[in-house]
Amino acid sequence: MKSRLLLSSLGALALASASAYAHHSFSAEFDGNKPVRLVGKLTRVEWTNPHSYFYVDITDAKGAVTNWGCEGAGPGALSRRGFKKGDLKVGDTIVVDGYRAKDGSHLIDARRVTLPDGRSIYGGTPGDGGPGDDGSVQGALPNTVKPTK
Numbered sequence: 001m002k003s004r005l006l007l008s009s010l011g012a013l014a015l016a017s018a019s020a021y022a023h024h025s026f027s028a029e030f031d032g033n034k035p036v037r038l039v040g041k042l043t044r045v046e047w048t049n050p051h052s053y054f055y056v057d058i059t060d061a062k063g064a065v066t067n068w069g070c071e072g073a074g075p076g077a078l079s080r081r082g083f084k085k086g087d088l089k090v091g092d093t094i095v096v097d098g099y100r101a102k103d104g105s106h107l108i109d110a111r112r113v114t115l116p117d118g119r120s121i122y123g124g125t126p127g128d129g130g131p132g133d134d135g136s137v138q139g140a141l142p143n144t145v146k147p148t149k
Contacts, residue, residue, distance in 0.1 A: 026099075026130030030109040034100040038068055038108065042092045047085045049074045051125065054088060054110075056096060070096050070110040072123035083113070083121040092116045098123070099131065 026032070040056040052072045057065050072078060075085065088094070094115060098108035109130060110123035124130055 026109060026125075029101055029103075030099045030130065031102050032099055032131050036098060036100050036108055038070070038096045038098075040068070040093065042088055042090055042094055043067060044090065045085065045088050047075050049076075052078060056094065066106055068096075069105075069107040070098065070113075070123075071107065072110045072113070073125040077125065078121070078123065081121050082119070083115075083123070087115055087117075087119075096123075 038056050038058055040058040042054060043057050044053075044055040046053040052075055054070050054072070056068050056070060058068055059065050078084075092115075094113060096108065096110050096114075097112040098110045101107040101109075111131060112120055113123045114120045
């Protein structure tokens with residue numbers, strides 16, 4: 001009876017850990033063939049687990065404003081890279097390099113975030129299988145990403 005309980009518990013733990021790991025898959029939501037660069041004003045920051053989100057207003061050539069969501073790693077991973085919540089302030093102009101959502105929504109996986117002070121931080125979730133997953137800012141995106149209009 002004890003061995004059955006132990007096996008059941010181990011099985012439940014294995015399933016729970018597999019689903020927790022699976023939610024980090026880059027390719028489930030984002031397209032690694034659609035790099036994008038956003039340059040705009042920060043409107044909101046959500047410093048939450050398992051992913052942080054921040055939102056940027058992008059103004060096109062005609063003056064129309066579109067708000068984009070940028071998904072990043074959790075606060076713990078970002079802070080270990082030197083990216084603290086206070087580094088982003090509403091109204092700051094930031095540059096975000098990442099990859100578009102597969103569904104065409106105004107959401108990107110933020111792989112590189114350039115802060116107002118010029119620092120670039122790798123914003124991706126470790127182990128998600130996305131571009132630059134080794135954590136290198138330089139490996140995250142090609143340097144020839146064209147700005148989004």
